[in-house]
Amino acid sequence: MVARAYTVAFQGVEARLVEVQCAIAAGLPAFNLVGLPDKAVSEARERVRAAMTAMGLALPAKRITVNLSPADLPKEGSHFDLPIALAVLAAMEVVPADAVAAQVALGELSLDGSLVPVIGALPAALAAAEADCGLICPAACGAEAAWVEAVQVIAPKTLLALVNHFNGRAVLAPARPGIVADSGADKDLRDVRGQERAKRALEIAAAGRHHLLMIGPPGSGKSMLAARLPGILPPLDPGEALETSMIHSLAGLLDEGGISRRRPFRAPHHTASMAAIVGGGRSAKPGEISLAHHGVLFLDELPEFPRAVLETLRQPIETGDVVVARANAHVRYPCRFMLVAAANPCRCGHLADPARACARVPDCGADYLGRISGPLMDRFDLRIDVPPVALTDLASVTPGEASAAVAARVAQARAIQRDRFAEFADVALNADAEGDLLQDIAAPSSAASALLADIARKFRLSARAYHRVLRVARTIADLEASEPVEKRHIAEAAGYRLAL
Numbered sequence: 001m002v003a004r005a006y007t008v009a010f011q012g013v014e015a016r017l018v019e020v021q022c023a024i025a026a027g028l029p030a031f032n033l034v035g036l037p038d039k040a041v042s043e044a045r046e047r048v049r050a051a052m053t054a055m056g057l058a059l060p061a062k063r064i065t066v067n068l069s070p071a072d073l074p075k076e077g078s079h080f081d082l083p084i085a086l087a088v089l090a091a092m093e094v095v096p097a098d099a100v101a102a103q104v105a106l107g108e109l110s111l112d113g114s115l116v117p118v119i120g121a122l123p124a125a126l127a128a129a130e131a132d133c134g135l136i137c138p139a140a141c142g143a144e145a146a147w148v149e150a151v152q153v154i155a156p157k158t159l160l161a162l163v164n165h166f167n168g169r170a171v172l173a174p175a176r177p178g179i180v181a182d183s184g185a186d187k188d189l190r191d192v193r194g195q196e197r198a199k200r201a202l203e204i205a206a207a208g209r210h211h212l213l214m215i216g217p218p219g220s221g222k223s224m225l226a227a228r229l230p231g232i233l234p235p236l237d238p239g240e241a242l243e244t245s246m247i248h249s250l251a252g253l254l255d256e257g258g259i260s261r262r263r264p265f266r267a268p269h270h271t272a273s274m275a276a277i278v279g280g281g282r283s284a285k286p287g288e289i290s291l292a293h294h295g296v297l298f299l300d301e302l303p304e305f306p307r308a309v310l311e312t313l314r315q316p317i318e319t320g321d322v323v324v325a326r327a328n329a330h331v332r333y334p335c336r337f338m339l340v341a342a343a344n345p346c347r348c349g350h351l352a353d354p355a356r357a358c359a360r361v362p363d364c365g366a367d368y369l370g371r372i373s374g375p376l377m378d379r380f381d382l383r384i385d386v387p388p389v390a391l392t393d394l395a396s397v398t399p400g401e402a403s404a405a406v407a408a409r410v411a412q413a414r415a416i417q418r419d420r421f422a423e424f425a426d427v428a429l430n431a432d433a434e435g436d437l438l439q440d441i442a443a444p445s446s447a448a449s450a451l452l453a454d455i456a457r458k459f460r461l462s463a464r465a466y467h468r469v470l471r472v473a474r475t476i477a478d479l480e481a482s483e484p485v486e487k488r489h490i491a492e493a494a495g496y497r498l499a500l
Contacts, residue, residue, distance in 0.1 A: 001023075001091065001097075002021050002022065002023045002091075003021070003022045003023075003087050003088075003090035003091035003097045003100065003101075004019055004020065004021055004022075004087060004090070004097070004100070004101045005019075005020040005022075005083040005084075005086040005087040005090065005100050005101065005103070005105055006018065006019055006020065006083065006101070006103065006104045006105065006131070006133060007020060007079065007080060007082075007083035007104060007105055007106050007124075008079075008104060008106060008120070008123070008124045008127050009073055009074070009075055009076070010076075010077070010120050010123065010250060011331055012284075012286075012324075012331040012332045012333050013123055013243075013246045013247055013250065013286075013333060013334065014123070015120065015123040015124050015126065015127035016073065016127070017104070017127060017131055018068055018069065018070070018073065018075065018080075018083075019068075019069040020066065020067075020068055020069075020080070020083045020084055020086075020087045021066065021067045021068075021069060021087065022064065022065070022066050022067075022084075022087035022088050022090065022091040023064075023065050023067075023091065024060060024062050024063070024064050024065075024091045024092065025062060025063045025065070026062055026063065027062060027063035028063060029059075029061045029062060029063070030063050030064065031045045031049070031059065031064045031066075032063075032064065032065045032066070033045055033066050033068075033084070034065070034066070034067050034068070034071065035066075035067050035068025035069060035070075035071045035075060036068070036071055036072060036073065036074050036075055037068060037075045037080070038074065038075060038076045038077075040076065040077055040078045040080075041068070041075045041076065041077070041078075041080045044078070044080055044081045044084050044109075045084075047081050047108070047109045047110075047111065048081060048084055048085045048088060048109060050109075050111040050112075051081075051085060051109045051110070051111065051112070051113040051159050052085070052088075052089075052113075052159075054111065054112045054113040055113055055159060055160050055163070057092075057094065059088070059092075060092065064088065064091075066084055066087060066088065068080070076283055077118065077119075077120075077283075078108035078116070078118060079106035079107060079108060079118040079119075079120065079124075080106075081107060081108045081109040082105045082106060082107035082108070082109060082115065082136065082137075082138075082159070083104075083105040083106065085109060085159060086100045086103075086105055086136075086162075087100070089163065094163060095163055095166040095167065096166060096167075099166050100166070102133055102134060103128075103133055103134045103135065103136050103154075104124060104127065104128035104131065104133045104134070104135050104136070105135070105136040105137070106118055106120070106121070106124050106135075106136075106137055107136070107137055107138045107141070108138070109159060113158050113159045113160055114157060114158045114159075115137075115138035115139065115156060115157060115158060115159065116138060116140075117138045117140035117141050118137075118138065118141065119249060119250055119251070119252040120249055120250050121135075121137050121141035121142075121144045121145040121249060122144050122145060122147065122148070122242075122245055122246050122249040122254070123246045123249060123250065124137070124145065125137075125145040125146075125147070125148035125151050125153065126148055126151075126246070128148075128151045129148050129150035129151040133151070134151060134152045134153070134154065135148075135151050135152070135153045135154070136153075136154045136155075136156070136162065137153065137154075137155055138155060138156075138157070139155045139156060139157045139175075140155075141155065142154075142155025142175030142176075143155075143175060143176065143177060143178030144178060144245075144249060144254050144259075145175065146174070146175040146176055146177040146178070147177045147178070147242070147245070147259055149177075152174050153174055153175040154172050154174065154175065155172070155175040156172055177259075178259065180259060180260070180261060186228070186230050186231030186403060187227050187228045187230075187231060187403075188228065188231060188402055188403045189202075189228050189231065189232065189400060189401060189402065189403045189406060190399040190400045190401065190402045190403070191224070191228075191399075191400075192221055192224055192225060192228065192400055193389055193393040193394050193396060193400065194221075194389045194390055194393030194394075195220075195221050195225065195386060195389065196400075197384060198214060198221070198222075198225055198384055198386050199225070199400070199401070199406075201214075201382045201384045201496055202225055202228075202229065202232070202406075203232065203406050203409065203410060203479070204382060204472060204475055204476060204479065204496070205229075205338065205340070205381070205382055206229060206232050206233050206338075206406075206410045207409070207410045207413040207414060207475050207478065207479055208381075208413070208417070208429055208430040208431050208471065208472065208474070208475030208478070209336075209338045209429045209430075209431040209432075210338070210381035210382055210430075210431055210468075210471065210472055210475065211317065211338060211339040211340070211341075211379060211380045211381050211382070211431075212338075212339070212340045212341070212380065212381070212382045212383075212384070213302070213340075213341045213342075213343070213377075213380040213382070213383045213384070214226070214340075214341070214342045214343070214384055214386045215342075215343050215344070215345055215369070215383070215384070215385055215386065216342075216344070216345070216385060216386030216387060216388075217344060217345065217349045217350055217351075217387075217388055218344060218349040219388070219389075220386045220387060220388050220389060221386060221389060222300075222342035222386050223300055223342060225386070226267075226296075226298045226300070226340050226342060227265075227298075228403060229265065229296050229298075229340065230262060230263060230265050230295075230296070231403035231407065232403050232406045232407040232410050233263045233295075233296070233407070233410065234263075234407070234410065234411045234414055235261040235262065235263070236260075236261050236262070236263055236294060240294045241259055241260070241261055242259075243293060243294065243334060244264060244293050244294050244295070245259045245260075247286050247290050247291060247293055247333065247334070248264075248291065250285070250286060251285065251286055251291060253291070263294060263295035263296065264291060264292050264293065264294065264295030264296065264337075265292075265295055265296045265298065266288045266291050266292040266295070266296070266297050266298065267297075267298040267299075267300065268288045268297075268299070270299070270300070270301045270302075270304040270305045272288065272305075272309070273309070274306070274308060274309045274312060275287065276288060277289060277309050277312070277313075278309075278312045278313070278316065278322055278324070279322060279324045279331075279333055280324050284324045284331040286333045287322070287324075287333075289313065289316055289322060289335040289337060290322065290333040290334065290335045292335070292337040293333075293334050293335055293336055293337060294336060294337070295337060295338070296337065296338050296340055297337045297338070297339050297340070298340045298341070298342075299339070299340070299341045299342070300341075300342050301342070301343065301344070302341040302342065302343040302372060303343050303344075303368055303369060303371040303372055307371060307373070310371075310372065310373070310376055311373060311376065313339070313376065314375055314376055314379065316335045317339060317379050318379070320334065320335065320336040320432075321333060321334050321335055321336075322335050338431075339379075339380070341380070343368075343369065343372070344368070345365050345368070345369070346358075346361070346364040346365040346367075346368045346369075347364055347368050348364070351364070351365045378462060378464055378465060379464070381431070381468045381471065381472050381496070381497070382472065382496040382497070383496060383497065384496060409479055410479075412479075412481070413475065413478040413479045414429065416478045416481065417429050417430055417478060420441060421433075424437070430442075430471045430472075430474045430475045430478070431471060433471060433474075434467065438467060438470060438471065438474075441474060442470045442471065442473060442474035442485050443484075443485065444470070444473070444484070444485040444486070444487075444489075444490055445484050445485065445486055445487065447486075447487045448473075448485055448486055448487040448489065448490045451487050451490050451491060451494075452466070452469065452470070452473075452490050452494070455469070455490075455494045455498075459498055461497075465497060468497065469490070469493045469494050469497050470485075470493075472493035472496065472497070473485050473489040473490045473492070473493035474489075476489045476492055476493060477489045
């Protein structure tokens with residue numbers, strides 16, 4: 001008899017079903033594990049053996065063979081411990097084989113038989129729901145997996161508790177979803193003195209998910225402005241929250257099963273490697289651009305990032321996903337993020353101040369910003385200069401506009417876009433529109449069209465730049481709840497495009 005249990009193997013955010021087959025036959029005592037396991041999976045034999053010993057069970061003195069099917073799919077991770085143990089227990093007739101075969105299981109075993117939390121419980125629960133199975137996972141993962149209401153989640157603390165559950169001695173109650181994580185208090189825009197143009201650009205970027213580049217001397221407030229973006233962005237809708245949480249689950253970032261409605265804000269240091277930014281490593285894990293899915297990726301000191309790392313952002317910005325290619329796998333992760341970057345105008349940062357600038361002005365500025373390639377620079381929808389804050393603004397006791405007021409306008413503009421693109425599966429915001437759809441939704445008035453044509457000719461805009469000006473103008477019109485794109489909208493959008 002061959003006993004069967006089921007688990008998953010992760011390929012990006014996709015969880016592929018894996019059948020764990022166990023056969024016990026006469027022969028010299030052995031425990032063989034086949035099916036392309038990695039080192040962590042191969043070591044499961046000893047953890048399973050020790051966990052059963054802790055329960056008072058001994059493996060039979062026979063030939064035990066466990067096969068992980070499909071055999072040509074790489075198996076990685078310690079979460080294979082629990083399904084291997086269940087398949088062996090079913091083959092030993094310790095637990096009912098039919099009950100085990102109706103579940104998808106994942107979890108790491110300690111030597112004392114307790115279950116250790118693993119990553120990926122949320123995508124595993126989705127795979128179980130698609131297969132019309134239940135899910136078994138460690139107790140620490142139960143709250144996360146239970147967010148998938150279509151699947152019943154059993155989350156025992158130990159292997160013994162699971163055996164007793166299957167045998168009806170102590171039936172476990174289904175796990176309950178974790179609480180929605182509290183996003184906490186966001187930083188408020190009212191703390192920023194002056195910089196009204198930068199605040200306006202921040203509002204436009206948030207309303208249409210446009211990419212923003214801020215260039216200014218040290219201390220002008222670039223990082224301070226970026227840190228206040230989460231406070232003006234609308235919360236994730238349920239579908240977006242599930243997509244984002246699946247990626248965070250694979251990265252082990254979900255805290256006690258709580259799913260947050262707050263949009264991600266990722267700010268990696270400029271020393272981050274290519275694998276850290278775009279994804280990769282030995283197990284092709286998601287990078288910062290995927291962890292920022294449906295949120296913000298903030299790159300401070302943009303020219304200090306390695307040139308090769310910056311160039312890898314060009315394709316994901318356009319496509320909204322990234323393929324991490326390895327010798328044994330090609331893994332796709334979604335990464336539809338808003339790129340916000342900040343940079344000094346030169347290495348010393350005082351290019352515009354003759355009293356403080358270095359002797360290489362203006363060549364130092366051209367060399368420093370020249371580290372950002374033209375094709376990448378062309379992908380920023382809004383490019384603004386952030387000058388030093390005036391002393392009168394710093395001394396002012398009158399606070400600026402609060403984030404709540406800006407957030408209300410952003411939410412209204414996004415609601416307009418949501419209604420506009422309701423029939424389109426792959427288009428959610430103005431930044432996604434292209435081709436005939438863009439020409440249809442952002443068709444400018446005759447005066448606006450003439451102005452845009454003059455700007456395109458005079459400044460020799462690329463096709464990408466032309467369309468990005470049109471998208472930003474459409475967002476500016478949405479913030480005013482204006483149906484047509486007027487001349488003033490084109491003028492403001494082009495002003496942000498040609499500012500630097």
